[in-house]
Amino acid sequence: DTAVSQTPKYLVTQMGNDKSIKCEQNLGHDTMYWYKQDSKKFLKIMFSYNNKELIINETVPNRFSPKSPDKAHLNLHINSLELGDSAVYFCASSQWGASSSGANVLTFGAGSRLTVL
Amino acid sequence: AQKVTQAQTEISVVEKEDVTLDCVYETRDTTYYLFWYKQPPSGELVFLIRRNSFDEQNEISGRYSWNFQKSTSSFNFTITASQVVDSAVYFCALSEAQNNDMRFGAGTRLTVKP
Numbered sequence: 001d002t003a004v005s006q007t008p009k010y011l012v013t014q015m016g017n018d019k020s021i022k023c024e025q026n027l028g029h030d031t032m033y034w035y036k037q038d039s040k041k042f043l044k045i046m047f048s049y050n051n052k053e054l055i056i057n058e059t060v061p062n063r064f065s066p067k068s069p070d071k072a073h074l075n076l077h078i079n080s081l082e083l084g085d086s087a088v089y090f091c092a093s094s095q096w097g098a099s100s101s102g103a104n105v106l107t108f109g110a111g112s113r114l115t116v117l
Numbered sequence: 118a119q120k121v122t123q124a125q126t127e128i129s130v131v132e133k134e135d136v137t138l139d140c141v142y143e144t145r146d147t148t149y150y151l152f153w154y155k156q157p158p159s160g161e162l163v164f165l166i167r168r169n170s171f172d173e174q175n176e177i178s179g180r181y182s183w184n185f186q187k188s189t190s191s192f193n194f195t196i197t198a199s200q201v202v203d204s205a206v207y208f209c210a211l212s213e214a215q216n217n218d219m220r221f222g223a224g225t226r227l228t229v230k231p
Binding site: 033040043044048050055056090094096104105106107110111 | 150156160167206212216217223226
Protein backbone atom coordinates (compact mmCIF):
# COMPACT_ATOMS: atom_id res chain seq x y z
CA ASP A 1 0.00 0.00 0.00
CA THR A 2 1.77 3.14 -1.25
CA ALA A 3 2.30 5.78 1.43
CA VAL A 4 2.51 8.80 -0.89
CA SER A 5 1.09 8.28 -4.33
CA GLN A 6 1.13 10.76 -7.16
CA THR A 7 -0.42 10.57 -10.59
CA PRO A 8 0.41 10.59 -13.38
CA LYS A 9 3.94 9.23 -13.30
CA TYR A 10 4.68 10.61 -16.75
CA LEU A 11 3.10 13.56 -18.49
CA VAL A 12 4.00 14.79 -21.97
CA THR A 13 2.21 17.85 -23.22
CA GLN A 14 2.44 20.83 -25.52
CA MET A 15 3.42 24.36 -24.53
CA GLY A 16 0.45 26.44 -23.50
CA ASN A 17 -1.61 23.56 -22.17
CA ASP A 18 -2.97 23.26 -18.62
CA LYS A 19 -2.24 20.13 -16.60
CA SER A 20 -2.66 18.76 -13.09
CA ILE A 21 -0.71 16.37 -10.91
CA LYS A 22 -2.49 14.68 -8.03
CA CYS A 23 -1.03 13.55 -4.73
CA GLU A 24 -2.47 11.52 -1.90
CA GLN A 25 -0.91 10.27 1.34
CA ASN A 26 -2.25 7.61 3.68
CA LEU A 27 0.22 8.19 6.51
CA GLY A 28 -2.04 10.46 8.53
CA HIS A 29 0.47 13.31 8.18
CA ASP A 30 -0.65 16.91 8.58
CA THR A 31 1.79 18.57 6.19
CA MET A 32 2.24 18.09 2.45
CA TYR A 33 4.71 19.54 -0.04
CA TRP A 34 5.54 19.96 -3.68
CA TYR A 35 9.16 19.95 -4.79
CA LYS A 36 10.55 20.47 -8.27
CA GLN A 37 13.68 18.59 -9.40
CA ASP A 38 15.34 20.02 -12.49
CA SER A 39 17.60 18.30 -14.97
CA LYS A 40 20.63 18.96 -12.75
CA LYS A 41 18.90 17.11 -9.90
CA PHE A 42 18.46 20.23 -7.81
CA LEU A 43 15.46 19.84 -5.46
CA LYS A 44 13.57 23.04 -4.82
CA ILE A 45 10.59 23.44 -2.55
CA MET A 46 7.56 25.02 -4.19
CA PHE A 47 4.69 24.81 -1.72
CA SER A 48 3.81 23.41 1.65
CA TYR A 49 0.41 22.95 3.27
CA ASN A 50 -0.24 22.24 6.93
CA ASN A 51 -3.76 21.07 7.74
CA LYS A 52 -4.96 22.47 4.40
CA GLU A 53 -3.40 25.86 5.09
CA LEU A 54 -0.68 27.22 2.80
CA ILE A 55 2.47 27.80 4.88
CA ILE A 56 5.27 27.88 2.31
CA ASN A 57 4.90 29.56 -1.04
CA GLU A 58 8.25 30.02 -2.72
CA THR A 59 8.83 32.36 -5.64
CA VAL A 60 6.92 30.19 -8.04
CA PRO A 61 5.10 31.69 -11.05
CA ASN A 62 1.40 32.13 -10.35
CA ARG A 63 0.72 29.72 -13.22
CA PHE A 64 1.30 27.08 -10.53
CA SER A 65 -1.63 26.69 -8.18
CA PRO A 66 -1.71 24.11 -5.39
CA LYS A 67 -4.99 22.92 -3.96
CA SER A 68 -5.48 20.93 -0.78
CA PRO A 69 -9.06 19.68 -0.45
CA ASP A 70 -8.17 17.83 2.75
CA LYS A 71 -5.10 16.85 4.78
CA ALA A 72 -4.50 13.74 2.72
CA HIS A 73 -4.46 15.42 -0.70
CA LEU A 74 -2.39 18.11 -2.33
CA ASN A 75 -2.83 18.65 -6.03
CA LEU A 76 -0.78 20.84 -8.34
CA HIS A 77 -2.34 22.61 -11.28
CA ILE A 78 -0.17 24.29 -13.88
CA ASN A 79 -1.57 26.75 -16.42
CA SER A 80 -0.02 27.79 -19.72
CA LEU A 81 2.83 25.32 -19.55
CA GLU A 82 6.27 26.50 -20.67
CA LEU A 83 9.35 24.59 -21.78
CA GLY A 84 11.09 25.48 -18.50
CA ASP A 85 8.40 23.68 -16.53
CA SER A 86 9.82 20.36 -17.72
CA ALA A 87 11.05 18.61 -14.58
CA VAL A 88 10.24 15.88 -12.11
CA TYR A 89 7.72 17.01 -9.52
CA PHE A 90 7.79 15.28 -6.15
CA CYS A 91 5.01 15.30 -3.63
CA ALA A 92 5.91 14.63 0.00
CA SER A 93 4.31 14.54 3.41
CA SER A 94 5.44 14.83 7.02
CA GLN A 95 4.15 15.22 10.55
CA TRP A 96 4.97 18.70 11.77
CA GLY A 97 6.48 19.04 15.21
CA ALA A 98 5.91 15.51 16.43
CA SER A 99 8.22 14.46 19.21
CA SER A 100 8.89 11.03 17.81
CA SER A 101 11.97 10.11 15.86
CA GLY A 102 9.91 10.44 12.69
CA ALA A 103 9.20 14.12 13.20
CA ASN A 104 9.84 16.32 10.19
CA VAL A 105 10.93 13.36 8.10
CA LEU A 106 9.57 13.79 4.60
CA THR A 107 8.16 10.76 2.84
CA PHE A 108 8.24 11.28 -0.90
CA GLY A 109 6.10 10.03 -3.71
CA ALA A 110 7.72 8.37 -6.72
CA GLY A 111 7.72 11.59 -8.72
CA SER A 112 5.87 12.82 -11.80
CA ARG A 113 8.02 13.53 -14.85
CA LEU A 114 6.56 16.41 -16.82
CA THR A 115 7.84 17.02 -20.35
CA VAL A 116 6.69 20.13 -22.18
CA LEU A 117 7.24 20.10 -25.94
CA ALA B 118 16.41 30.98 5.09
CA GLN B 119 18.62 28.05 5.83
CA LYS B 120 21.25 26.87 3.40
CA VAL B 121 22.87 23.50 2.71
CA THR B 122 26.07 23.11 0.74
CA GLN B 123 27.35 19.89 -0.77
CA ALA B 124 30.57 20.92 -2.41
CA GLN B 125 31.25 17.56 -4.03
CA THR B 126 29.27 17.37 -7.24
CA GLU B 127 30.45 13.92 -8.25
CA ILE B 128 32.57 11.23 -6.63
CA SER B 129 33.76 8.03 -8.22
CA VAL B 130 35.25 5.17 -6.24
CA VAL B 131 36.05 1.52 -6.77
CA GLU B 132 34.07 -1.08 -4.91
CA LYS B 133 35.19 -1.72 -1.32
CA GLU B 134 36.69 1.74 -0.95
CA ASP B 135 35.43 3.99 1.84
CA VAL B 136 33.90 7.29 0.78
CA THR B 137 32.80 10.41 2.69
CA LEU B 138 30.17 12.80 1.42
CA ASP B 139 30.44 16.29 2.85
CA CYS B 140 27.61 18.51 3.98
CA VAL B 141 27.86 22.01 5.45
CA TYR B 142 24.83 23.96 6.59
CA GLU B 143 23.77 27.43 7.69
CA THR B 144 20.87 28.32 9.92
CA ARG B 145 19.94 30.96 12.48
CA ASP B 146 17.61 28.62 14.29
CA THR B 147 18.82 26.85 17.43
CA THR B 148 16.51 23.92 16.87
CA TYR B 149 16.80 22.20 13.54
CA TYR B 150 16.97 18.80 11.92
CA LEU B 151 19.50 17.41 9.50
CA PHE B 152 18.80 14.66 7.01
CA TRP B 153 20.36 12.51 4.34
CA TYR B 154 18.35 11.13 1.45
CA LYS B 155 19.41 8.73 -1.29
CA GLN B 156 18.15 8.90 -4.86
CA PRO B 157 19.12 5.76 -6.79
CA PRO B 158 18.94 5.64 -10.60
CA SER B 159 15.31 4.52 -10.34
CA GLY B 160 14.50 8.03 -9.14
CA GLU B 161 12.75 7.66 -5.80
CA LEU B 162 13.93 9.59 -2.76
CA VAL B 163 14.82 7.32 0.13
CA PHE B 164 15.18 8.61 3.68
CA LEU B 165 18.43 7.53 5.38
CA ILE B 166 18.80 9.44 8.62
CA ARG B 167 17.49 12.34 10.71
CA ARG B 168 19.48 14.15 13.36
CA ASN B 169 18.28 16.93 15.63
CA SER B 170 20.45 19.85 16.60
CA PHE B 171 20.69 18.79 20.23
CA ASP B 172 22.10 15.38 19.50
CA GLU B 173 25.69 15.41 18.31
CA GLN B 174 26.26 11.74 18.79
CA ASN B 175 27.63 10.06 15.73
CA GLU B 176 25.56 7.26 14.32
CA ILE B 177 26.43 4.02 12.60
CA SER B 178 24.04 1.84 10.68
CA GLY B 179 25.73 -1.08 9.00
CA ARG B 180 28.18 0.31 6.45
CA TYR B 181 26.79 3.84 6.86
CA SER B 182 27.96 6.33 9.46
CA TRP B 183 27.27 9.98 10.07
CA ASN B 184 29.41 12.60 11.76
CA PHE B 185 27.57 15.66 13.08
CA GLN B 186 29.73 18.56 14.28
CA LYS B 187 27.97 21.76 15.30
CA SER B 188 31.30 23.56 15.72
CA THR B 189 31.91 23.31 11.99
CA SER B 190 28.21 23.16 10.95
CA SER B 191 28.84 19.90 9.18
CA PHE B 192 26.96 16.63 8.86
CA ASN B 193 29.12 14.27 6.86
CA PHE B 194 28.17 10.82 5.63
CA THR B 195 30.61 7.95 5.25
CA ILE B 196 30.03 4.71 3.42
CA THR B 197 32.45 1.97 4.40
CA ALA B 198 33.38 -0.77 1.94
CA SER B 199 31.27 0.74 -0.82
CA GLN B 200 29.24 -1.45 -3.14
CA VAL B 201 27.93 -0.92 -6.66
CA VAL B 202 24.40 -0.66 -5.25
CA ASP B 203 25.49 2.45 -3.35
CA SER B 204 25.67 4.32 -6.65
CA ALA B 205 23.14 7.12 -6.37
CA VAL B 206 22.71 10.82 -5.79
CA TYR B 207 22.86 11.65 -2.10
CA PHE B 208 21.17 14.71 -0.70
CA CYS B 209 21.81 16.44 2.59
CA ALA B 210 18.91 18.55 3.89
CA LEU B 211 18.02 20.83 6.78
CA SER B 212 14.67 21.64 8.31
CA GLU B 213 14.18 24.38 10.86
CA ALA B 214 11.81 23.43 13.68
CA GLN B 215 9.83 26.64 13.48
CA ASN B 216 8.60 26.17 9.94
CA ASN B 217 9.21 22.58 8.87
CA ASP B 218 10.69 23.95 5.66
CA MET B 219 13.16 21.37 4.38
CA ARG B 220 15.91 22.68 2.12
CA PHE B 221 18.18 20.41 0.17
CA GLY B 222 21.78 20.64 -0.90
CA ALA B 223 22.60 20.28 -4.57
CA GLY B 224 23.37 16.59 -4.14
CA THR B 225 26.48 14.48 -4.64
CA ARG B 226 26.45 11.85 -7.36
CA LEU B 227 28.34 8.78 -6.15
CA THR B 228 29.45 6.19 -8.65
CA VAL B 229 30.85 2.94 -7.33
CA LYS B 230 32.67 0.93 -9.98
CA PRO B 231 33.12 -2.83 -9.74
